[in-house]
Amino acid sequence: MVSCAQYCMFISAPGCVFMTYLGFMIAIGSETVYVVPHSRVEGSFALFITAVLYAIFFAISYNNEYSQVQRQQNVDEWINSQAIREAEMEMQDLPKEKEQEQQQLVEQQ
Template identity: 90%
Template sequence: MFISAPGCVFMTYLGFMIAIGSETVYVVPHSRIEGAFALFITAVLYAIFFAISYNSEYSQVQRQQNVDEWINSQEIREAEMELQNLPKQQPTEQQSEDFQ
């Protein structure tokens, strides 16, 4: 992902430089259009790989968050079930005197 983003920008820049006939980038005159087209195709491929890697990285984070939420909900349900299953104790005489 970190290589694809600058690669896309750099290839697009070089493509424009060659397409407009800049003197800073020397290309054989009869292949200037073909060279610019090839650089634009390369930039598109870099953009595609960037999108794939970005999606892969951040969908994995979302999946982990979903798993964490599910684990927390299961722990809460188990705690609620344990509270429901506790036997109800009758207050002893000492406890009833303390309340009065």
């Protein structure tokens, strides 16, 4: 299932590329993208700012998605270490229990 961070990454990456492309097209005065001549610089600047914002959102989403994976791995490792520690404690208690059982048998006789 797709998480919210993956969806944001999916939307932000092409958005960043597309806004950068449009910004360059307007900045060089391409005839394929019509912009009123006196606002060409402002329009290209706005598109570049938009591309930077898309890149920032992509970075935040990427960090959020993969730091969450790392946190889950850390939790799994901690759970496993606790299970191992409990098993070791039980193994240490076994000889003591056997000694106590033997003492009880001796006392009963």
